[in-house]
Amino acid sequence: MWFELVGRILWTSVKRLAIGLGSIAFLTGVATVIAIRYAGDDDFAYSPPATLINDITQMNATYVARAITPHSVEEVSAALRETTGPVSIGGGRFSQGGQVSYPDSVHLDMRGMNRVLDLDVAGKRITVEPGITWREIQEAIDPHGLSVRIMQTYSNFTVGGSLSVNVHGRYIGEGPLVRSVESIKLVLADGSVVAASPTENSELFFGAIGGYGGLGVIVQATLRLADDVKIERRDAVMPVTEYRAHFMREIRDDRDVIFHNADLYPPAFTRARDVSWYRTDKPVTIEDRMNPAHAEYVWQPRLEKLIASYGAGKWLRERVLEPIYYSFPRVAWRNWEASYDVAELEPASRADYTYGLREYFVPVARFDEFVPRMRDIFAKNHADILNVSVRHALPDPGTLLAWAREEVFAFVVYYRQGRSAADVEGVRAWSLEMIDAATALGGAYYLPYQIFESPEQFRAAYPRADEYFALKARVDPENRFRNRLWQQLYPPNIDSLETMRRTTKNYYRGEEQTFLTVPEWYLVWNPVEYADFLASGKSPSDFPFFASIGEYWTQYDRVTKIAAESRYPRNGQYLTMLRVIGASTTFEYILKGCYETTLGRLTRWTAGGADTEEDKLIQRAHRAYAEFIFGSAWYNYDFTHWLGELWHGTPFFGAHFIRKLERRLFFTLEYGGKAAYARLIGFASHTTYGIQDDHIYFTVRAPADDAPNPPGVETVRDDGRTRVVTSLRWGPFTHAAVALAGGGFDFVDVAGNRRIVVTAVGPRDREPAAAGVTELFESRVLSSADLERHVLLVETRSLAALLRELAGSEVRLEHVYDY
Numbered sequence: 001m002w003f004e005l006v007g008r009i010l011w012t013s014v015k016r017l018a019i020g021l022g023s024i025a026f027l028t029g030v031a032t033v034i035a036i037r038y039a040g041d042d043d044f045a046y047s048p049p050a051t052l053i054n055d056i057t058q059m060n061a062t063y064v065a066r067a068i069t070p071h072s073v074e075e076v077s078a079a080l081r082e083t084t085g086p087v088s089i090g091g092g093r094f095s096q097g098g099q100v101s102y103p104d105s106v107h108l109d110m111r112g113m114n115r116v117l118d119l120d121v122a123g124k125r126i127t128v129e130p131g132i133t134w135r136e137i138q139e140a141i142d143p144h145g146l147s148v149r150i151m152q153t154y155s156n157f158t159v160g161g162s163l164s165v166n167v168h169g170r171y172i173g174e175g176p177l178v179r180s181v182e183s184i185k186l187v188l189a190d191g192s193v194v195a196a197s198p199t200e201n202s203e204l205f206f207g208a209i210g211g212y213g214g215l216g217v218i219v220q221a222t223l224r225l226a227d228d229v230k231i232e233r234r235d236a237v238m239p240v241t242e243y244r245a246h247f248m249r250e251i252r253d254d255r256d257v258i259f260h261n262a263d264l265y266p267p268a269f270t271r272a273r274d275v276s277w278y279r280t281d282k283p284v285t286i287e288d289r290m291n292p293a294h295a296e297y298v299w300q301p302r303l304e305k306l307i308a309s310y311g312a313g314k315w316l317r318e319r320v321l322e323p324i325y326y327s328f329p330r331v332a333w334r335n336w337e338a339s340y341d342v343a344e345l346e347p348a349s350r351a352d353y354t355y356g357l358r359e360y361f362v363p364v365a366r367f368d369e370f371v372p373r374m375r376d377i378f379a380k381n382h383a384d385i386l387n388v389s390v391r392h393a394l395p396d397p398g399t400l401l402a403w404a405r406e407e408v409f410a411f412v413v414y415y416r417q418g419r420s421a422a423d424v425e426g427v428r429a430w431s432l433e434m435i436d437a438a439t440a441l442g443g444a445y446y447l448p449y450q451i452f453e454s455p456e457q458f459r460a461a462y463p464r465a466d467e468y469f470a471l472k473a474r475v476d477p478e479n480r481f482r483n484r485l486w487q488q489l490y491p492p493n494i495d496s497l498e499t500m501r502r503t504t505k506n507y508y509r510g511e512e513q514t515f516l517t518v519p520e521w522y523l524v525w526n527p528v529e530y531a532d533f534l535a536s537g538k539s540p541s542d543f544p545f546f547a548s549i550g551e552y553w554t555q556y557d558r559v560t561k562i563a564a565e566s567r568y569p570r571n572g573q574y575l576t577m578l579r580v581i582g583a584s585t586t587f588e589y590i591l592k593g594c595y596e597t598t599l600g601r602l603t604r605w606t607a608g609g610a611d612t613e614e615d616k617l618i619q620r621a622h623r624a625y626a627e628f629i630f631g632s633a634w635y636n637y638d639f640t641h642w643l644g645e646l647w648h649g650t651p652f653f654g655a656h657f658i659r660k661l662e663r664r665l666f667f668t669l670e671y672g673g674k675a676a677y678a679r680l681i682g683f684a685s686h687t688t689y690g691i692q693d694d695h696i697y698f699t700v701r702a703p704a705d706d707a708p709n710p711p712g713v714e715t716v717r718d719d720g721r722t723r724v725v726t727s728l729r730w731g732p733f734t735h736a737a738v739a740l741a742g743g744g745f746d747f748v749d750v751a752g753n754r755r756i757v758v759t760a761v762g763p764r765d766r767e768p769a770a771a772g773v774t775e776l777f778e779s780r781v782l783s784s785a786d787l788e789r790h791v792l793l794v795e796t797r798s799l800a801a802l803l804r805e806l807a808g809s810e811v812r813l814e815h816v817y818d819y
């Protein structure tokens, strides 16, 4: 009978414990959701500096050394004469692969040069500065009945950016933009100004147009214009196999067709819709001469999302929405059809996914061969294609990087992609196959988009690349004009350290991780504080467990805000990890906080506030834990070792027995639970991320050629005083950084990044100030009212100086956050 009673009591206890723990877990979940939503303070705002350059995809955040906005040719010349090192050039920043930026370069933001310099109405030509947008030109010429002769579909792009890309539009009887350019002016690397046209300095003319800012800065252009005429839209749907013959017969030589493109409907790409605009005398159905500027677009981005997200959305577009849309007659002015705003494509947020473009050019005769290859590549790679728009271009008159070496069809691919590394890989796979498919047919691919191609693929598509490179070597001998495109393709850069870094596995780490690791490391500093707190003889019941939870989520809120405002790619894996460890810490600290302030406090009282053997062992275990996690993942810690110590190395009976027993049971539950949880997380982490590389790679400048590296730092490549080196990550990296700084080394980059977060702890109101250091925010050191933690964003080239300064300061270095 008695064992039945004991059994029932035990079973009831287990059930109650399970219900209790379940309730706490549920409450923790609720608390975590609330914390994520509300932990931040609304007053905390972060504006990234002007030196952080990005583009429309928000996937190419790059810090430049200095951003200059020149307003005249003289200011461009002066900027080149008065600076040294790499120069990058930006227009509207709509290119999608970092063509406008280069790390640590002097960045010329050309948007400050946006004036019309001359308008010759009778001669139908205009001379402009390069930062002017097509829209601004349209506003100047529309009152004179004139229109831009060749431009893209949208009007937000600058003339300088468009010339450097040698863009095209949907115009019939035209082709690359160069066909409408009379002359340009360039500022070369030495600051000199040269004029270029097809007859004067023609090599520069045909090199700079389509030259992606590699030869010099375009500071002026004279363009031929066309008449602004009334145009009427007509459309026709046909099997894609009939399109080429239809185009050659009906469209190509019809001088009345102004705009033409054909949409190929995904995912089958078996039907084409010809949308053409013909010159007309009919009265307009759209009174406005241009699309409204700064309009709000409500339904277009939503529709785009629908088409991207669902097969049904694609079907709806092809079979229902567009047939209705095109059934209405439309007569408009040419300038109306040429003044679309890219805002109509802009999603509400690019945090989780972004839209991109890619483009392939195929000789007109090879159209029917290319379409099935394209269809197979998209299907095989599960590419999320929204549209393929076909346009036509007559041959290029001679630019060195011509994408239309003969008459071509352009396949403009509009797609959606997520922002994770795996998503980028997915796009890379089909993009590279598409390049090969186009070049195999004698075609090319377009260069202003994400840069995936190899130098060999580039040469196959652009056979005059060597002539361009020879010209660049002549006019830019110091290789000042750089951007990410030329970094990948210009031979002198290919053999550089940068390429070596790119080919070193795990050299690059996402810069956003230096921010995101801050709350993760708080879960290292907090146990250190806890260990210090216990070692100082204070009661564990007085430790601020609840405030620690608040501090974690505040840091989480701040760094996620900073990463989002800086437009770094969204790092979903890291954010999930931060939420998981945040939730488990919240769970643990709620339990511990409730327990220590009630039962724990009571048993401590029974011991008269004295430490028992068990208290001391717990202190040692927490100290060892705090030291261990400085250099290794927490789940690798040997929790069971300390349980062995407790049960085998500490006498069961003794003074203050109640406290002894309570601590023994409490610690057994805590470390027993953690040991089991650590196994689980360790297993999950290995299966999700694999074995993580525990090394970090970075580039340093040694004080002398023969200066030895400090212990723990190994050289991977030695380029005289510049070395690519590696050390262990986490705590050992901080030690290595301090040793390098102490030895007179300077940092060039760390894991390919030019910014890194550092924390320093010191007395309140003692700010660590130095060049190249910005304080992101301050955080509380909960166990000491006298101290505070400074979270600093440090330029890598200033890192060594900061570490040297902190070495002799009251504010001490806490950690360098290695991504």
Ligand SMILES: Cc1cc2nc3c(=O)[nH]c(=O)nc-3n(C[C@H](O)[C@H](O)[C@H](O)COP(=O)(O)OP(=O)(O)OC[C@H]3O[C@@H](n4cnc5c(N)ncnc54)[C@H](O)[C@@H]3O)c2cc1C
Binding pocket: 056, 088, 089, 090, 091, 092, 093, 094, 095, 096, 099, 100, 110, 130, 131, 151, 152, 153, 154, 156, 157, 158, 159, 160, 161, 162, 164, 165, 166, 167, 168, 169, 212, 213, 214, 216, 217, 218, 219, 342, 345, 357, 448, 483
């Ligand atoms: C939504 C969308 C639609 C598009 N549609 C089309 C289209 O219909 N047809 C088409 O051909 N392309 C199209 N594009 C691509 C677009 O034309 C290019 O990305 C173009 O570069 C954008 O001009 P930008 O002013 O933004 O140039 P940026 O992206 O700022 O610069 C492009 C390149 O030009 C260089 N550069 C800029 N200014 C100068 C200067 N003054 N001197 C020297 N170099 C300079 C930059 O260094 C960079 O290498 C489209 C892109 C988007 C995002």
